[in-house]
Amino acid sequence: MNTVTLTPKKQSDLYLEVNNITPDMFAGKSTEQIAALPVYVGNTEHPLGEFFTVTGAAGASAAETRIVIKGDSSRLKYIGMKMTAGEIEVEGSADQYVGGWMAGGKIHVQGNVQAFAGVGMRGGELLVDGNAGDYLGAAYRGDWRGMQGGKIYIKGNAGSDLGYFMNGGTIVVDGDVDVFVGTHAEGGTIIIKGNAKSKVGGQMVQGEIYVFGTIDVMLPGYIYRQELEKEVEGMKGKFALFEGDTAERHPKRKGQLQYAKLYLKQ
Amino acid sequence: MTKTITDVICPFCGTLCDDIEVTVSDDGKKILEVFNACAIGNEKFHHAMAKDRPVRPRMQQADGTYKEVSYDEAVEYTAQMLANAKKPLMYGWSSTNCEAQSIGHEIAEAVGAVVDNTAAVCHGTTLIAVQDVGIPSCTLGEIKNRADRILFWGCNPAHAHPRHMSRYSIFPRGFFTGKGSQSRKLIVVDPRHSDTSKLADVYYQVEQGRDYELLQAFRTALKGEWLPDVVAGIPKERIYEGAELMKSGRFGIIFFGMGVTQTLGKNHNIDAAISLTKDLNEYTKFSIMPMRGHYNVTGSGEVLAWQFGFPYSVDLSRGYARYNPGDTSSIDLLIRGEVDSVFTIASDPGAHFPISAVKRIASLPSVAVDPHITPTTEVSKLHVPVAFVGIEVGGNAYRMDNVPIDTRKVVDPPEGVLTDEQFLERVLIRVKELKGVKA
Numbered sequence: 001m002n003t004v005t006l007t008p009k010k011q012s013d014l015y016l017e018v019n020n021i022t023p024d025m026f027a028g029k030s031t032e033q034i035a036a037l038p039v040y041v042g043n044t045e046h047p048l049g050e051f052f053t054v055t056g057a058a059g060a061s062a063a064e065t066r067i068v069i070k071g072d073s074s075r076l077k078y079i080g081m082k083m084t085a086g087e088i089e090v091e092g093s094a095d096q097y098v099g100g101w102m103a104g105g106k107i108h109v110q111g112n113v114q115a116f117a118g119v120g121m122r123g124g125e126l127l128v129d130g131n132a133g134d135y136l137g138a139a140y141r142g143d144w145r146g147m148q149g150g151k152i153y154i155k156g157n158a159g160s161d162l163g164y165f166m167n168g169g170t171i172v173v174d175g176d177v178d179v180f181v182g183t184h185a186e187g188g189t190i191i192i193k194g195n196a197k198s199k200v201g202g203q204m205v206q207g208e209i210y211v212f213g214t215i216d217v218m219l220p221g222y223i224y225r226q227e228l229e230k231e232v233e234g235m236k237g238k239f240a241l242f243e244g245d246t247a248e249r250h251p252k253r254k255g256q257l258q259y260a261k262l263y264l265k266q
Numbered sequence: 267m268t269k270t271i272t273d274v275i276c277p278f279c280g281t282l283c284d285d286i287e288v289t290v291s292d293d294g295k296k297i298l299e300v301f302n303a304c305a306i307g308n309e310k311f312h313h314a315m316a317k318d319r320p321v322r323p324r325m326q327q328a329d330g331t332y333k334e335v336s337y338d339e340a341v342e343y344t345a346q347m348l349a350n351a352k353k354p355l356m357y358g359w360s361s362t363n364c365e366a367q368s369i370g371h372e373i374a375e376a377v378g379a380v381v382d383n384t385a386a387v388c389h390g391t392t393l394i395a396v397q398d399v400g401i402p403s404c405t406l407g408e409i410k411n412r413a414d415r416i417l418f419w420g421c422n423p424a425h426a427h428p429r430h431m432s433r434y435s436i437f438p439r440g441f442f443t444g445k446g447s448q449s450r451k452l453i454v455v456d457p458r459h460s461d462t463s464k465l466a467d468v469y470y471q472v473e474q475g476r477d478y479e480l481l482q483a484f485r486t487a488l489k490g491e492w493l494p495d496v497v498a499g500i501p502k503e504r505i506y507e508g509a510e511l512m513k514s515g516r517f518g519i520i521f522f523g524m525g526v527t528q529t530l531g532k533n534h535n536i537d538a539a540i541s542l543t544k545d546l547n548e549y550t551k552f553s554i555m556p557m558r559g560h561y562n563v564t565g566s567g568e569v570l571a572w573q574f575g576f577p578y579s580v581d582l583s584r585g586y587a588r589y590n591p592g593d594t595s596s597i598d599l600l601i602r603g604e605v606d607s608v609f610t611i612a613s614d615p616g617a618h619f620p621i622s623a624v625k626r627i628a629s630l631p632s633v634a635v636d637p638h639i640t641p642t643t644e645v646s647k648l649h650v651p652v653a654f655v656g657i658e659v660g661g662n663a664y665r666m667d668n669v670p671i672d673t674r675k676v677v678d679p680p681e682g683v684l685t686d687e688q689f690l691e692r693v694l695i696r697v698k699e700l701k702g703v704k705a
């Protein structure tokens with residue numbers, strides 16, 4: 001695998017939209033060609049090379065290309081948007097839409113990510129050492145398809161609206177989450193190792209949520225079913241299983257209504 | 267001799283009352299008396315007559331004082347500011363007519379701006395929910411004539427929309443509601459007692475921030491499912507009773523306001539309320555309607571939607587429309603430092619935005635177009651006074667139920683004062699010259 005390194009050389013006055021920083025766009029290009037790719041500041045277009053020094057070499061395909069972004073990326077939007085393969089390593093924190101609509105490959109952010117990370121994600125892996133903002137793995141506005149596949153792993157905390165309209169894939173948060181988890185979800189797995197506040201699994205049709213810590217206020221539409229032994233993310237334990245959201249519609253399978261499952265660690 | 271103008275539209279709140287009568291002086295320059303309007307509507311008409319009203323644009327000087335400038339200079343400053351910005355924000359629009367909004371959007375498209383309206387701080391969350399789950403709605407006329415179950419959730423029309431209850435929702439006698447308020451059951455949900463809740467047949471004092479839970483509990487109750495003993499501070503028996511009361515009506519309506527759109531839950535509260543409305547239609551006819559505030563904020567959403575496909579927070583900077591409140595919404599853009607100039611019109615973010623956002627406006631090149639001196643004009647570099655829409659110039663506005671109504675001019679604006687439309691038209695011509703866009 002070949003590595004392209006981007007080292008910032010100039011700060012933009014406004015935010016930079018860098019949806020072209022993906023292994024897919026870099027693959028098969030020379031450093032000059034990569035430096036000529038457009039990035040956007042508001043309504044203006046600039047060559048990537050105006051803001052970054054480009055070194056190293058790209059692979060022949062996206063899968064053989066690794067991108068390292070040095071320095072602070074907290075004013076870069078859309079890193080790794082729609083990428084299908086390869087790797088991106090962000091050494092600092094990143095702004096919104098990291099890994100938005102990504103279908104494959106791997107992104108590792110050493111700092112924090114802002115809102116809308118992994119929106120509409122279809123595959124691949126997004127690993128964040130710090131915290132995530134709101135709408136992690138959610139649907140983009142108006143879309144009814146949130147995260148559909150792949151894996152998101154947040155080592156810190158996450159904001160509100162995690163997994164909004166999610167219908168596949170897995171999100172793991174080591175820390176705590178804010179309100180609204182898995183709202184409108186129709187599938188997928190959400191694992192919260194810390195605490196949740198309220199509005200967990202609202203209007204959820206199907207899918208699974210595991211909470212290792214506490215939930216401040218449960219929604220009225222969740223009914224306690226039974227206690228179960230489960231192994232989740234390499235941890236064994238007893239979980240109380242709740243099913244819901246009874247306020248919402250649910251499909252039938254073999255004559256049985258299929259509910260979303262909420263597991264609360266005992 | 268004085269003249270009386272009838273069927274005047276009140277340009278204050280989203281109720282857009284169309285039965286106002288205004289007496290004006292013989293020369294058509296002064297408003298003498300206003301009939302039928304409520305206190306706040308009345309005030310709006312008389313405000314136009316204020317003696318100390320600015321009638322020429324004012325440019326802020328380095329020492330904080332203002333210098334009067336000509337409209338020509340104001341047009342030049344505004345056009346230059348917008349044309350040279352990388353990401354200008356054009357905010358407001360809710361108290362002007364659809365004609366002006368449309369010209370403003372043309373400017374936004376030419377300069378690659380973000381266009382946003384006051385829904386960003388009131389019913390924008392409603393618009394998000396509508397996009398997610400749709401909306402079964404109706405007109406205020408249908409409510410007057412048919413509705414026998416009225417729910418006010420998180421709103422206080424007694425103060426915010428004073429004539430709403432007498433004209434449409436509680437007291438009027440309609441075709442099928444011949445006994446007025448006796449034909450209707452009024453349910454009010456609000457964490458605080460209000461002058462509206464005093465009128466309620468059934469009042470739910472929901473716990474602060476638990477509207478979502480209560481709405482979902484009503485949906486659960488409708489399905490006859492199990493509920494915990496108490497939800498959001500309300501015993502479950504009362505929730506089952508409320509669900510029955512709603513089901514038993516012939517035509518029901520949920521009105522909701524900023525008590526649910528801007529408190530914990532935001533768009534999800536409205537999403538749940540719309541879903542409840544949808545569920546109720548399994549049993550009877552039910553509709554839902556936001557209590558829109560500014561008299562033409564609805565129109566701003568309509569015009570934006572037919573021009574760009576989205577009702578607010580539309581980012582045109584990349585040459586196509588992007589819409590994602592949280593990213594493209596005014597307060598977020600200002601606080602995050604994403605815009606480099608601010609144009610406001612027909613609204614007062616200076617009074618309604620968080621202080622950090624207002625400080626940002628003050629630090630950027632900025633223009634405020636407004637008939638009054640407001641907190642926004644005071645932090646902006648240039649203030650352009652204009653005629654009062656609906657009083658000194660007519661034009662189209664949309665009522666809260668999406669019914670378009672043509673407002674009426676009752677008096678002339680002060681000598682030489684431009685209307686929003688005239689000012690924007692001139693800015694558009696200049697912007698096109700600067701950007702090399704064909705006229």
Ligand code: SF4
Binds near residue numbers: 430
């Ligand atoms: S209710 Fe609203 S529209 Fe009607 S008179 Fe009062 S302020 Fe004007």
